[in-house]
């Protein structure tokens with residue numbers, strides 16, 4: 001390339017080997033040089049580009065961006081790095097490009113243009129992959145805290161969430177009721193009607209517990225056919241009433257026209273017990289309910305109030 005740049009067509013054969021577009025415009029922004037990349041990759045005939053305004057190479061929105069951002073930057077800083085614009089190729093296809101530009105004292109602008117289509121595609125793929133991973137992480141997160149069959153929280157999750165609820169009871173001086181609910185003779189359901197029928201009963205019970213409980217209650221499938229409910233701000237007489245309603249609600253579920261029944265063990269706490277202690281106490285009460293004939297509720301003897 002000659003050192004002295006005039007406003008006429010330039011020759012610079014060395015630049016034709018570059019894998020990017022090289023463009024020089026004069027102070028009127030008319031093209032005085034375009035390398036072979038424009039004909040090889042962008043479907044322009046270089047001859048036809050000479051004399052054209054560089055504006056003609058860009059989409060409408062990119063032109064606005066050039067006027068409002070690129071030109072003021074070039075006038076003040078004399079250079080502009082890595083801006084993304086949309087160029088129209090010789091067949092009027094929109095091509096995403098990264099532009100670096102430099103302006104000399106005579107107002108010539110030296111543009112280098114890198115095709116960003118592949119990079120855009122890579123970014124799109126990366127974004128898509130990230131979205132997929134986020135969605136998978138959400139599913140995994142929900143699976144790790146949820147019992148798959150009933151949709152209730154699992155044992156691990158209630159173990160994590162119970163301490164906060166018990167602490168609140170202590171702080172705000174109210175009582176908490178823990179109900180251990182166990183389906184009666186559930187083995188017979190499985191043995192007589194099959195595992196799928198057993199699963200249906202578990203699902204129906206889970207659904208009823210969920211809709212019956214308040215938003216603040218913690219309800220979990222504790223294992224097998226055993227569920228627990230932790231009811232904040234509930235005294236023993238409320239808990240008894242709650243259990244009575246629960247027995248009625250459960251009897252709406254039928255297996256071969258026979259209502260399903262549950263036994264319930266209840267223990268009360270002022271928030272000073274651990275979940276582990278409370279479940280042991282409720283388990284003792286549940287055992288009593290089973291021994292006393294099932295389909296009934298018993299309170300644990302150590303409860304602060306036994307109704």
Ligand SMILES: Nc1nc2c(ncn2[C@@H]2O[C@H](COP(=O)(O)OP(=O)(O)OP(=O)(O)O)[C@@H](O)[C@H]2O)c(=O)[nH]1
Pocket residue numbers: 149182183184185186187188190194195196197198199202223224225290294
């Ligand atoms: N269908 C089904 N059955 C389950 C699941 N988890 C545990 N079970 C069954 O639940 C039954 C529990 O039986 P048991 O512990 O003897 O209790 P039960 O028959 O309900 O007797 P009581 O509790 O004494 O009234 C077993 O047959 C387990 O196989 C499950 O996810 N789906």
